[in-house]
Amino acid sequence: MTENNFDFRDLFVLDLANNHQGDVEHGKRVIREHGAAVAEAGVRAAMKFQFRDLPDFVHPDDQKSSTNKHVPRFLSTRLPWKAYEEMLAEVRAQGMLAMCTPFDEASVAQIERMGFDIIKVASCSAADWPLLERVAASGLPVIASTGGLTIQEVDALYSFLQHRACDFALMHCVSIYPTPDDACNLGNIAEFKERYRGVVIGWSTHENPADTVHVGLAQALGAEMFERHVGVPTDDITLNAYSATPDETRDWLAAWTRARTIIGSHSRGAPRPEEAEAIDGLARGIFARGPIEKGQAIRAEDVYFAFPRREGQLASGAWTDGMVATAAIAADAPLTPEAVSVPERGREAVLKRAVHEVKALLTKARVPLNHDFTTEYSHHYGVERFNEVGAVLITVVNREYAKKILVQLPGQSHPLHYHKLKEETFLVVYGDLSIELDGQVRTLVPGDTLTVRPGVWHRFWTEGGCIFEEISTTAHRGDSVYRDPAINRLEHSERKTVVDHWGRFQLNEALKAR
Template sequence: MSAFKFCSELKIGQSKVAQGQPTYIIAEAGVNHNGKMELAYQLVDVAVDAGANAVKFQLFHTEELILQDVEKAPYQQGDAADEESQYQMLKGLEISIENCRELKAYCEKKGITFLVTPFDIVSLAELKNLGLDALKISSTDLTNTMFLQQAASFGIPVILSTGMSEKSEVERALATIQPVNNQVVLLQCTSSYPAPESQIQLSVINRYKQDYQVLVGYSDHSVGIGVSPYAVAAGAMLIEKHFTLDKSLPGPDHQASLSPEELKEFVVQIRQVDMMMGDGIKAVQLCEEQNRKALQKSLVASCFIGRGELFTSENLVAKRTGGAGISSVHSSQILGLRASTDFAPGELIDV
């Protein structure tokens, strides 16, 4: 029995995240605007055109996020001549809370949900009164207990990524959030850019469901359209994926992001998987009904059966009859009864 009990359904904007609902798709713009609002608006347009449920940006104050002399992460590094620090790089990718307010208004006009990942406590506090429908917490803050406590206090759904973490750290994060907020979507994530297919760990999705009684999703850093359609088949109810206007733009995330055309195909493929998943109820499908009639078997006499003779496994056999007669599924109810009339070999049994 799980020590956790989170809500089994939540709403983000106009869409529900729950078992049996279409997959909630977040188009992750991240910092692919390169600090330019003109590009940020274009990213929103691309997400809308692709049919995503939400478009997500990142909010941070570089001086609150990182020390000035920290080197870039391996995936952020350019050529050998690149001596820019991570601080310098991030400083050029900032947008402000006012920019977020403008983007949110634009998203509302365009009919797509606006989401943000804050990366420092100041940015988190700035988002308190923005009227967000949900709050995304990056894997980098999974172990940041004070940050999680404040994020949970917003009272809106928390989407929590779990890259670079151990099981104990995931449990500690959930235990921090649950006392004040049971609206959580927990995302399996492998924080490598790109994430090797051999280290995706899709089986963790169902493990999260079983262990924590929580809504689950997948934050996808695999190459191209990649793993996400498989993640949906594995049980993910929410997917997020980076996209860009142009993979050749300068910046840390463009090359590993989807192009506008790829984002469209990404959404198409996930919606195809949604359709294939169905409602989870095993029943005869419309396309099967004629085949069922033609191929399933009914009871017929395997030899002459005289009136009053007992029906047995020796004188009855199941054969295809085009749907006529008594289905062989009822054989246990027929065996031991007496024939009410004579039956010739191959004749349908009728009691």
């Protein structure tokens, strides 16, 4: 089986096509001048040739006279294989990868012989199964364009490349030259990203090469690979309407670079200091509506919220019932941390914060829930350590058969234990899950399953967060035996907080009862 090692991300494909005009020296000039643009931008690029085993590629009758507009162009720009080898050497000299589109099986053999890095499937060949079989047999990384294909045909192409163990990427492409805005359908990129998860998706562009808006939009929608036709105009050579000059390639790459900067990170991190300062400067503070005596329980009607917040003052978002004045506070004076005590809500806050994170993770993973379920917040070493040792177990059904959805947040683990009666199978649907089963550690990824029989010691943990289904025989209270005797001595309610649904109105009472 072919190993999937090629990194298609942030790859720029420059299609030479027939823009060498049948002149090897002009072809080398195109390669040099666009290679210079690539080097200036500091990006990774592949120069792409197109191979047709001419004249045999064209039917004998059409070689003499043809109504097909492409035949004269193919025949008039024909080059010997030695000429392509010269241009290939120029690609290497410019520090670019070498890529080629074959339109027949004999051309695949030439690609193998010359040692190209990547092989391309043109849109017109994406349902040419004899050619696709030969491309797959080459063992080269494959980029396949999808112009003019229905979604069912793209599904078939995706499945074929998967089944042949090809290392491949897909290009959203529109085979209209040049492509008008209303035909670009860049939203297809997002659909491809969702439908073909784990496969790099690109945008093969045929729009006006002077227009650089498309590359930024495509990148924002998830494209990680980009292609366009390139050439060099001269006094005798006029480029077609969809091929870029070297300067247009520079502008295109600059637009991609700027869009990349603007898009930034997909992960929500901490705000920059200047942003935090700006937001903090617009916050309201908590003020005393009238005089508050030391020791007085502060009610909502005793305070008001106003702008601007004073230095060191409690912000309006910090207000909570149960505050008590630890010092006298004058009317209209700010409430400060030194002047009030805030009720301890540590355990409640830990689990409520976990609810928000778990809901967000389920939404991100597209795991739906109805309204009829119970939730267990598992905290074998106390709620305070829930973020370290914990899990959220959502019971969907528990009859003679049972199904739970287990969610672990990044960095959480579950202690070593076994079940006296229950047999369970884990099915990972999102993230990473490491499990130790009778002393052997396995890492599971989405789609992996693992069965745990009664009496088998096991524990599990996750680095980046995980959602997995537990399909089992009936779950019984008291069926778990833990390696740590301290856990076994705990009452069920001490190591698990169980509520209906998410426990919006039960969670506080459940924790108070402990």
